[in-house]
Amino acid sequence: MTADEFRALALSFPQAVEDSHFDTGDFRVGKKIFATLRESDGRAVLKLSPDEQQLLKETGRGIFVPIKGSWGLKGWTQIMLDRADAETVRHAMSFAWKSIAPKKLAKAQP
Numbered sequence: 001m002t003a004d005e006f007r008a009l010a011l012s013f014p015q016a017v018e019d020s021h022f023d024t025g026d027f028r029v030g031k032k033i034f035a036t037l038r039e040s041d042g043r044a045v046l047k048l049s050p051d052e053q054q055l056l057k058e059t060g061r062g063i064f065v066p067i068k069g070s071w072g073l074k075g076w077t078q079i080m081l082d083r084a085d086a087e088t089v090r091h092a093m094s095f096a097w098k099s100i101a102p103k104k105l106a107k108a109q110p
Contacts, residue, residue: 006044009090014108016034030102035097045076048075063079064092
C-alpha cells in the first residue's frame with residue numbers, strides 16, 4: 001500500500017478530514033485523530049484499543065506493530081505499508097475510526 005492509497009482510504013470514512021501536527025499528517029473526525037501518516041518515512045499509525053492492537057498483531061502477518069513506549073501500550077499501532085493491502089488496512093482503520101467518531105455516526109456505519 002502506498003502513502004497516497006492510505007490517505008485516500010482514511011479520507012473515505014465519513015466526516016474524515018486531513019490535518020497535521022508535528023510535521024505529521026493526521027486524519028480526524030472532529031478534533032480527534034484516528035490515523036497519522038508521515039510521508040517522509042512512509043510511517044502510518046492507527047489509534048486502536050490495546051485489545052484490537054493485540055488481535056491485529058496476532059492475525060496481521062507482520063503488518064501491525066505497536067509503537068514503542070507508552071503510546072503503544074495505549075494501542076497506537078504502526079502499519080507496515082509495504083506489507084499491507086487495502087482490505088486489511090480498511091478493516092483495521094474501521095476500528096480506529098469508530099473509536100473516535102461520534103456515537104450516532106459510528107452506529108450508522110457497518
